Amino acid sequence: GGRATVEHRGGRATVQHHGGRAAVEHGELVDLRPVPAPEDPAPLGPDAARWALLHPAPHDRPRITADHLVQREGNPLFRVRYAHARVRYLGRGAARLGFAAEPGPLDATEADAAVTPACRAPALQASALHTPLSDYPRILTAAATHRAPDRLARHLVTVADAVLPFLTCVLPLGEEKPSAAHRARLALAEAAGTVLAGGLSLLGIDAPEHL
Structure with missing residues (x-):
């Protein structure tokens, strides 16, 4: 709970809020959007x-817990940052092998596929990534228009979840x-990494090169 002073055309009103519901000084209940955090999130780090x-929808109450710091798959923030760091790692690995990103067909030749059967159809794996990447400009516009950073945050999770399975190839x-084919796959991976880095930057969150 807490107190807040709200500016409006008629002057000021003092409200008491708790869990997204607020009572104005004359007793009328109003909904606060976004729902106020239950406690100070500063101890979690910036x-x-x-x-x-920023990740919860406006009608959801933010969770201020150490779960946001845990480096495991169940933490959406970790998945987003890990996916970005993994893309950067693969870029450095490609440089050591002497090749760079270049758009083109993603599937290997039959001879290459015979050597590494696990990557016979990277184009099929990449199909799940194309949609969230192409949707990114629309999501950015909607997030800005509706002042809804949660839309961007959730979209970054979608991009991360789509790119991670693809990175093995x-x-x-x-x-x-x-x-x-490897140059083309790297180009697609780096496109996803650029989206993740840009989205995190817009949210004011660091996109680490190593994690």
């Missing part, structure tokens, strides 16, 4: 605190040599 406040495996 990145986790911002995520804790970006670098050559086993006896493979770098090919046009």
